[in-house]
Amino acid sequence: MSRRPPLDAYPRPGVTVDLAILTVTSAGTDDAALRVLVQERQDPDGRVLPGRFLRERHTVVDTVQEVFEQKVGVSPSEVTPPRLLRLFDAPDRDDRTWAISVAHSVSMPEHELEGAKGEMVAVTRNGTLEEGGPLLWDHDEIVTAAVKSLQGRYEFRQRYNDTMPDPDGFLTEPFTLHQLRKVHEAVVGDKLHKDNFARRMKPQLTPVMRGGEVLRSSSGRGRPAISYVKSPQT
Template sequence: MHRHRSLDAYPRPGVTVDLAVLTVTDATAEPVLRVLVQERTEPDGRVLPGGFLRERATVADAVADVFERKVGITPSVDVTPRLLRVFDDPDRDGRTWAISVAHSVSIPESDLAGAKGELVAVTSDGRLESDGRMLWDHDEIVSAAVQSLRARYEFRHRYSDVPPDPDGFLPEPFTLHQLRKVHEAIVGEEMHKDNFARRMKPQLRPVLRGATPVLSAATRGRPAALYRKATDG
């Protein structure tokens, strides 16, 4: 007769939630893609905000807990953490057998005021600009988060339209130049000015005062027309 083993007989890994919190700093002037990095001790090093899943908690509960305890902010209702993938190399954490349910979270710079940690720039190849690797496989999580973000902003060789600033880093209203610079900061390379404008304009509406387009109060160069996303009503 076949005997069933108790579930307690099976080894179980610890489950963590790690967050790659992405933002674009100085989005209206000199945009730079950055990720929130924290310092920890025992072991010493740089990490992404994260924490272990508590008993009977959901992954969503753990994400909210990491924001409250580790990041120190409460995201707005418009912020949606995106599941990247499960990082499950058995040797990823030398302290214990642990798997990470990694998420990417895009947050405007203004909403990160008071967040714990440092906003570190990301290079064009998806790595942290500063020297030294993070603990465990957190560099790989950052790379996956940046790759996922860039896929939403890159429109070359794609048949469907890419929406203007889909993750909402740039405050409205904005100029086409500001919008393009944010896309370039995220994708990591320059975009053709005219091609970009042609792709974006059908999804934008000009800011009007009566029937007259409102121009930016530019301190350098010629004032340019201001736009909002057409989907905003």
């Protein structure tokens, strides 16, 4: 009976942890836009998502934290922790070596990304970068997967269950329905019907009360709008 070769005799891929960090800039305004953090690198030269190779005896969770601390320079809150997207394991995805990417999506409000290393680049509704050309390796595919995953949490048309109001926390409370709709529109990349949106969102919102009266926002045009917070069940 032949003996099996030792485990270290088998070729092993490198493992990277890559992060698609998404935010909505100017959240709640008519200029709201979905963006992803990209960074410049050298050797090879180009733009990439923040990431690093998994070190020996380090976990994936450890490596996610290391990417934030050493590559990005900021940390996400516990409200929307990094989400595992999937493995990107095409054998030829990285022309430097055989490498598998454990890709994550991270949603962060714009203010948490102040001082982050890199550039916030706008993405289209299809999950492609609006400017600057392609990213290295298959990082464009990771961005697309992250955007599609995010849109699945914000899209409510043709769904039986209601979408949560701002499930990834891009908008600071309290907010108006107009501000909330602008965030959803930035994420899904399309205009939403004002009345239909309000009808779907209101059951999951609680008006803010002050002095026994409903608090209204003085920002924007026309009549001041009611300010809301997300109801506890959402």
